[in-house]
Amino acid sequence: DAGVIQSPRHEVTEMGQEVTLRCKPISGHDYLFWYRQTMMRGLELLIYFNNNVPIDDSGMPEDRFSAKMPNASFSTLKIQPSEPRDSAVYFCASRPTGTPKRTSETQYFGPGTRLLVL
Amino acid sequence: AQKVTQAQTEISVVEKEDVTLDCVYETRDTTYYLFWYKQPPSGELVFLIRRNSFDEQNEISGRYSWNFQKSTSSFNFTITASQVVDSAVYFCALSGNAGKSTFGDGTTLTVKP
DSSP: OOOOEEEOSEEEEOTTOOEEEEEEOOTTOOEEEEEEEETTTEEEEEEEEETTEEEEOTTOOSTTEEEEEEETTEEEEEESSOOGGGOEEEEEEEEOOOOTTOOOOOOEEOOOEEEEEO | OOEEEOOOSEEEEETTOOEEEOOEEEOOOSSOEEEEEEEOTTOOOEEEEEEETTOOOOEEETTEEEEEEGGGTEEEEEESSOOGGGOEEEEEEEEOTTSOEEEOOOEEEEEEO
């Protein structure tokens, strides 16, 4: 299995530009998570989907951030307009649904996208 | 609400020393999972172990061992005979009934030769 795939791996953009991060989860996984990692705030959960439906987006910092999952094999995280404080590593993770008694299964992380907003 | 506390921000040891990374958690869920992840300098997050709340058996995997104590809400991680390649940030995480994980702030381990 190829694992969780994220693109691009690195992104440098100027303030005010739109940024789109992409994620392909592991096939068969029906949960998908977007995280942001910064030195100041550590790992923060931004949003997660189950069966392509957003379940909890309470971690999305502002209206400038939006996420979609149009199908089971693809998700995007968009920032528009981007700001320097959005500079971070953005991770995507996926996991399968557990059996009825095992509601939480291991999340597998992608390599991350390092975003720098100038 | 869930909370994971890794009180040790940074630990530095000399190669071959044993080191224990502490993790204390809070949750109201009766069923939950605990995880440890490793983030080496290359940046990726690597899954190390998962334990469920009903299984308090300690686990050993090579030089790694984990001590789950439900009575003290702790899930500590010990590396025996540490090596330079163990240098990384280690995250403890908790996942409850809601399905999402809460991560600790991480402990940066530096193993010096």
